[in-house]
Amino acid sequence: MISEKMVNSLNDQINSELYSAYLYLAMRAYFESQNLLGFANWMNVQTQEEMVHVMKFYDFINSRNGRVELGAIEKPPVEWASPMEVFEAVYKHEQFVTDRINKLVELAQGLKDHATESFLKWFVDEQVEEEASDVAVIQKLKLMQNAPGGMFMLDNELAQRVFTPPPAAPPQ
Ligand SMILES: [Fe+2]
Numbered sequence: 001m002i003s004e005k006m007v008n009s010l011n012d013q014i015n016s017e018l019y020s021a022y023l024y025l026a027m028r029a030y031f032e033s034q035n036l037l038g039f040a041n042w043m044n045v046q047t048q049e050e051m052v053h054v055m056k057f058y059d060f061i062n063s064r065n066g067r068v069e070l071g072a073i074e075k076p077p078v079e080w081a082s083p084m085e086v087f088e089a090v091y092k093h094e095q096f097v098t099d100r101i102n103k104l105v106e107l108a109q110g111l112k113d114h115a116t117e118s119f120l121k122w123f124v125d126e127q128v129e130e131e132a133s134d135v136a137v138i139q140k141l142k143l144m145q146n147a148p149g150g151m152f153m154l155d156n157e158l159a160q161r162v163f164t165p166p167p168a169a170p171p172q
């Protein structure tokens with residue numbers, strides 16, 4: 001049986017992952033308003049990945065006989081000044097998420113909850129990838145500053161990103 005403290009913190013993380021999905025959906029809408037449809041595609045994939053994260057926490061709480069509890073999701077911003085400002089906000093947000101995941105790991109360790117600690121390992125690795133892919137886009141945006149056609153090229157590149165659904169869970 002999982003402790004109440006751990007379940008509460010995992011439920012908070014469901015809320016945080018839902019906010020991430022909500023934030024990236026808002027960013028998608030911003031890019032669509034700018035007719036930057038490749039950037040919008042990148043955000044659409046990001047939103048879907050965050051929903052996968054939501055369901056991983058959801059399923060894990062259930063599998064430990066905990067109770068999933070959903071809270072209100074904060075309103076994300078509507079406008080940004082530029083694609084660079086958006087990606088800087090994404091990077092900052094993901095660093096914040098990494099910090100939250102690390103705190104969950106520390107809580108699981110403190111409670112000697114090895115199952116939760118093992119479950120969280122996937123998220124520790126995922127955050128390394130998340131931050132790296134944000135930095136990659138920021139670096140490209142910096143490189144192409146003042147380069148004519150740069151935004152068009154990057155928009156085309158980001159249009160190529162595809163969402164890969166997670167493999168189906170083995171039957172329990
Ligand atoms: Fe996430």
Ligand SMILES: [Fe+2]
Nearest residue numbers: 020094097130
């Ligand atoms: Fe994320």
